Amino acid sequence: MPDRRGYGEACAVAHALDAIGDRWALLVVRELRLGPKRYSDLQASLPGAGPNVLSRRLRELEESGVLRRRVLPPPAGARVYELTPWGAELEPVFRALARWGIGSPVPRRGRLSADSIMLGLRTFFDNEAATDPARRWTALYEFRLDQDVYRLRVVDGRIEELIRGDTGGAADVVVAGSSTAVQQALEGDIGSAVTITGDREALNRLLDAAGARV
Amino acid sequence: MPDRRGYGEACAVAHALDAIGDRWALLVVRELRLGPKRYSDLQASLPGAGPNVLSRRLRELEESGVLRRRVLPPPAGARVYELTPWGAELEPVFRALARWGIGSPVPRRGRLSADSIMLGLRTFFDNEAATDPARRWTALYEFRLDQDVYRLRVVDGRIEELIRGDTGGAADVVVAGSSTAVQQALEGDIGSAVTITGDREALNRLLDAAGARV
DNA sequence: CCGCATCCCCAAAGATACTG
């Protein structure tokens, strides 16, 4: 008899699903892809998941080695959840899932969280295009969506860094606005309330390389 | 309000999970990766899933465009389930999941189905090694596991074909045995009851390229 | 037979309230 409700198969796919196949599990992991978060942050990012479900998923994901709890050093002292190295290796899974999901015959609808917008940019960014000399540029971007700040660094046409945190004023471009406005802008609504400061050409290169999909 | 129990997000990952995130859904798809199957075949391959769950998943997967029902031409006349082109594009997802799952800190245990053994060979086969001239070989393999027969073709060090069906006697090697015996053999149990007929060297190349993992 | 539908039971998810 399997522990909880596993598939009881030795198949590597089934084994992966034993770890991250439960409802909300993979979305919890997604929320940690750009860095550690506290319980309340996760709760706010995943409004559909109740606190009991969330705490249970966190416990199970910790037991299976996908994430770990950590207490930040004083004076912060907050408890945060962060991916283990093995959990961080789920990136190819996210990439494959997102690229598959984007081709769905049934349309996607709904809001994108600030994190999802940034992760989408990275997912659909075409790293291979860096072989084309005309597309090998370098730039530092800062995105300010709702209350969250992200730093994105492109070096020679490749995304080298995407992290929660600011650029200390060193950004070539700063994009600021509500996450909904930025989402609409990426979907082609050119009139939405997004503030762009700095090198617009660098921003266009980024959006072009990402195919303007998120 | 979302249709059934979707995540209600526009995120491409969440949207993918809306389609294949439900319990058993991705394992149903896995069962169809090597070709169409009938309902009873699926039921036999997934003993843990009850008939109600199975038929429901099939209906949902059909609605979301992952698979379709088809009636085989006479005299067979059987109803089979097969992947749509979009469903077949889940291959990178399986590849990423399997390669992640194999690195799990908690050990895998349990039986491998005949299909899973063959799919594992393909998943962990190193296609990139084909750049090495010493590993560019060509061979036709036939595997007979339990009642199932598989044809696997390697051309210039790459797996060009893996299908349910025999080789019409044209195979360079034939591997026959129970799926459990073959699984044990691949796990290193050299004494298990597997019959190998033909070019053993070609078989060794294949197992080596797959890292003997399934 | 094969392809499900129905039924019953339990476990998991959803919602809300509450506590160390």
Added chain:
DNA sequence: CAGTATCTTTGGGGATGCGG
């Protein structure tokens, strides 16, 4: 802030049965 306790609702597991 970070969860637990509790209750209701929904979905999954397993058996049985029925129509084509």
